[in-house]
Amino acid sequence: MSTVHIPAESVESDGKRAELDGELILPPSAKGVVLFAHGSGSSRFSPRNTYVAEVLQRRGIGTLLFDLLTREEDRDYETRFDIALLTRRLLAATRWIRDEPRTRALSLGYFGASTGAAAALQAAAEMGNEVSAVVSRGGRPDLAGAAALARVTAPTLLIVGGADYGVIELNQEAYALLDCAKELSLIPGATHLFEEPGTLQLAAGAASDWFARHL
Template structure:
């Protein structure tokens, strides 16, 4: 049985099956929520624009998990007559469910697009992507919606699906799957990590995909850059990471978080994408192994996390393409404390540090020894963390600044706040990593 690590892994593996569809007329549509992280990887690999295609399952009233059909944009509806008959669904029952789901569909469209216009599908090749196909109802209506919106060719793609269902999807011109197991239980059974995707994560991925295309240099494709998963040896084990190096490298930013799965965080990936547009390389790094992440004490072991950051930095120095690059740290949560603790070492090569909603206070007395210019970014409504950042800033003697993002809470989930974080971080790193010996910015607070 094929098992995917998570939706990122599934998307990258699915993208290899879809390489033949690469072209200027291609659009990738992700099914929210779980299909969007998969679609994001497919769109990135194929240099294609990404959008969502929103559909809603019509669940049997007394057994909502059982689909009697699905609906989509444009008034499209697909029904399963066998389920309708077996469940003895009346026209009134169906109308009530559809009315409720139609309202939910429209609300989700508003929430996910947030004013972003729908990509025109007229005469385009469209790949509809989900994280898996079970009954096929959602896939069928999604393909019909894409066709009604003008698509010339509709490809349904998913990492995994049952063979018999794939044979019964006439709405798609082709169905592409990375795996077609004979024994199909449920989509989640084929993933090690099937954590639910949130609407905010979907929005962050759509923003990152749009920014990637908007700022892409003419003629520059993903193939022109280093973009690869890496493993960094540590004490008989390895730290998983993802390294992206633009063609014209202006420094490398290492992302630090106490979580063991931070390299797949949509928020981190969004910020990393914005940094790459400024010519900055990024190393999205899991500072803990999957086993260590289960130990809550290790998430707050600042000494351990800082040591791992130092190992990752030394590893970058062993690579020909990053040996001479200036290094920055982007820390979130406990990773901010670890980043500052590592930067306090006498021989630290770190040239700049940015903390996003982090806990720099966890670096303790080592804050006074930090020499790298440090930017602290905190949400205006994250009162406790804001207070801790102010206390930490008072101990810093390096060039530093505290930026308060108005209206933002701890995770910067409010519209536009994560984009502001990314822009602040980009400008800070571009200032201190790209050109040595610049005059440092003065300490201040907005």
């Protein structure tokens, strides 16, 4: 594992640059790398995303978990839900991955949780065929907007808890707007955070299968 520092635009108009901390792990002969976009109020240390990343690593897939916001920015409640900003930060990390010698030749995937799923889908719409696969776990893909959803070309998997009422319907609506290879997977008995025994494992398995197939 290597700690990395990703340059990005600042939310301030002072001309300064923000620096996003991340953790890059590349298994031997990695076939691709997945960038994680965490949800509001979370960070690169999210235990659920860390678990999913470990499952991917065991499948020979590299992972980049990074903070979408600086510590100062994360204190601002509104900034946490600024999907356009989160998308720009994910695109900045994508550019960094493309410039990094260890990863520039690898295929790319996005994994988004909660509001991070909206950022992942907006970024995928922007990147087009340069992104090979997208997975949303307990996400709010509806926040990406209808126009962005219609432009996504990467095969997309929406994973939702089977007991995450309200969010299921939002994912179904977003799913209908996607015009790409797609799948909607309901994890039986899981609520929004996949805290029920065995549910996170099922979600991680579905995500790793999707990335292994499409990266």
